[in-house]
Amino acid sequence: MNSIRKxxxxxxxCFNENENLQEFYDRLVAVFGKLPEYDYEIIVAxxxxxxxxxxxxxxxxxxxxxxxxxxxxxxxxxxxxxxNALLQASGDAVVGxxxxxxxxxxxxxxxxxxxxxGFRVVIAVQSKSREFFLMAVLRSFYYRLLSSFSDSNxxxxxxxxxxxxxxxFMDGLKRYHDPYPYxxxxxxxxxxxxxxxxxxxxxxxxxRSKNNFFTLYDIAMTGFVNHSKLPLRLAALTGFCLAFFSFxxxxxxxxxxLLYWQTFNLGLAPLVxxxxxxxxxxxxxxxxxxxxxxxxxTQVKNRPLVIEDEKLNFD
Numbered sequence: 001m002n003s004i005r006k007x008x009x010x011x012x013x014c015f016n017e018n019e020n021l022q023e024f025y026d027r028l029v030a031v032f033g034k035l036p037e038y039d040y041e042i043i044v045a046x047x048x049x050x051x052x053x054x055x056x057x058x059x060x061x062x063x064x065x066x067x068x069x070x071x072x073x074x075x076x077x078x079x080x081x082x083x084n085a086l087l088q089a090s091g092d093a094v095v096g097x098x099x100x101x102x103x104x105x106x107x108x109x110x111x112x113x114x115x116x117x118g119f120r121v122v123i124a125v126q127s128k129s130r131e132f133f134l135m136a137v138l139r140s141f142y143y144r145l146l147s148s149f150s151d152s153n154x155x156x157x158x159x160x161x162x163x164x165x166x167x168x169f170m171d172g173l174k175r176y177h178d179p180y181p182y183x184x185x186x187x188x189x190x191x192x193x194x195x196x197x198x199x200x201x202x203x204x205x206x207x208r209s210k211n212n213f214f215t216l217y218d219i220a221m222t223g224f225v226n227h228s229k230l231p232l233r234l235a236a237l238t239g240f241c242l243a244f245f246s247f248x249x250x251x252x253x254x255x256x257x258l259l260y261w262q263t264f265n266l267g268l269a270p271l272v273x274x275x276x277x278x279x280x281x282x283x284x285x286x287x288x289x290x291x292x293x294x295x296x297x298t299q300v301k302n303r304p305l306v307i308e309d310e311k312l313n314f315d
Contacts, residue, residue, distance in 0.1 A: 007039040008032075008112065008164075009091030012099040013082040015047040015075060020100050021056050025067065027105040034109060043068045044099065045085035045306075047075040061312040069312040076306040082161075083181055084305040087174060088314075094165045096183075102201050103162040110197060111164035120192035123163030125156065127198035156196070159184055168192065179303055238281065246278075 010028060014021065025042070032040045046054060046069060057069045070085055086096060093115055097103040103124070111122045161183050165173075172190050187194075 005037065005039050006093070007041065007091040008035070008108075009041050009043060009089035009094045010097065010105075010108070011043045011045070011082065011085045011089050011094060012097055013045045013047060013078050013085065014049065014053060014099045015078070016049045016051040016053055017099050018049070018052045018056055021053060021060070024099050024101055024105070025060055025064075027101075028108075029064075031105050031108050035112060038112070039066075041066050041068055041089070041091060043070065043085050043089060045070040045072065045081045047072050047078070047081050058312065065313050067312075068314055069310075070306075070308055071310040071312075073307040073309040079180060079183075080305045083183060084308075086170075086183075087305075089170070092167050094167075094170055095163070096165070097162050098160075103160075104199065104202065107162075107197070107199060108164070114195045114197075115164055115166065117195075118193065119195040120166040120169050121163065121187065121194040122197065123156065123159060123187070123194065124197045124199045126158040126160070126201045156184060156188055159187075160201075163187075166192070179305060238285070 012024075017024075021044075028042055032038065042064075044057060044067070046057060048071075054071065057071075061067050061069050070088070072081055075081075076084075082096070086094065093112070095108055095111060097105070107124055111124075114122045165187075169190060169192050172192075173186060176186060178186075
């Protein structure tokens, strides 16, 4: 009796990746050529590209029925679009990766080997990156900060989502109804037996990154808001500390004035400095509270992840 063949799904998102897609597809096919005992599907979620990417996706999909495409009706952002594609994968194992070739497709061979050894989750973390030095330092600092502040004690550092996830993990993931998820945090929260591999992230071969300061800031704050209450508690703690400090400073000034009534002048400098300092602290923590209110608003609206315009090869 023949055993049932396992299926591996590869999902990725793209926006204006016309120059990278053909090589991305060719390298994936070459990888699965070395895994003849598995069936496979490749799912690409396109965020309304305008550079010829859609035409290339259609061309590949006509030639390969295992190549599936989701055309979004608008650009819903990499977080929502990729997560929507992830939930539609049907494989016994699902590989999430980027289509810009910074994640080497050849690592799938190592993922599968460890998956078959019993690991439900096999992820790749960056031991070294060829990106701009300052960006690498900031990224590393953020991961360490989030790991320290997170409600989960198992937050993964230097991790971008590149990895393999077993069907049991995916079934657990589907129980989270989050319209704007922080996927890396969910991996730490859900758990399961995990294997961590290291790799060196390559630079982009073609095109420019679609991320900018605002998109990276959005993702970073989503991680804090979704997986840590510490900023809110820090705001309250700082408020108490500053209140006590202000009280003792006021007492000290009052006593000093009583002792040196004729010679001690308060002056405007301490008042102006104190006013600006406390105003800055208030604005900072109002912003933090605003982030949490915004996250609540996103949950309450309960909007769909994306609106799909067309799907290829899903039938």
